[in-house]
Amino acid sequence: MAEHKSTNAAGAGHGSLLTYTTGFVLSVILTLGAYYFVVHDSFAHRELIAIIVGLAVAQLMVQLFFFLHLGKESKPRWNLIVFMFMLLVVAIVVIGSIWIMDNLDYNMMPEHQMDEKMMHERDKGF
């Protein structure tokens, strides 16, 4: 067992058959679960989207931990720090783009679509 805990390149632990198998089985379950919910239309649209995004993020965590061994490296955890910084950049790029383009879409909407949108929002209770 001791050799499994040894660290390899970049001070990252390189896992064992058990960690890889656990990661693989969990990933398969998460993938099939998301697929099942979508194909069988198990939830209302908004809940369904939230659930499959949640499952994808869970699988991201599983693979980062069991396949890439993130967080198991010895200190200082540069891999983890760089990863966290990248998450911040990715969040700014993705959320920022969607936000800005959504605003642009709204402000540049042709008049007839704008009327429809207003009606729609009024019906929703805005």
Place this chain on the structure above:
Amino acid sequence: MSHIATTIKPMPHDSTNKTVFGFWVYLMTDLVLFATLFATYAVLHNNTFGGPSGKDIFDMPFVLTETMLLLTSSFTAGLAMLSVYKKKKSLALTFLVITFLLGATFLGMELYEFNHLVQEGHSWRESAFLSAFFTLVGTHGLHILSGLIWVSVLMGQLIKKGITVHTTRRLTLFSLFWHFLDIVWIFIFTIVYLMGVA
């Protein structure tokens, strides 16, 4: 004492650490590339310009098969690394061959899907949605292609040179790359395909 020894003659292990960290930083910048393509897709996915939307063109059982193939190949790449660390050369080679075959099948299926769409008249020229779709999924496919070429070369090196510090380091980098591509695919599967038909 050992401190002085390491400063004078850096151990190969130490340079491996730096190489792997450098490669990790590359992967993180590649993540930013994918993030921009995901953002583009998210912004444009409703702009179908009278053409088909995701619901009309995605074949879900087909995509699920692709996903499973890539996931399994990520797993076998991990098993190959375990064999390398245990110095079991032929076992490592077996797992690398399986990884290669699964990856090649995945890429073959993706090309089949692309070809099918283009034949049906739904190429990247039809709408902003399809442009964004082909760019995002195609960029991932190109990464897979380069991974397949890379692992072929590494298998040759493993046969010729055996398990050395250098081949181990290169295989470590490859396995990081391959796991990374599987993680990107999870999000393509979820955001493009599952959310496309949900």
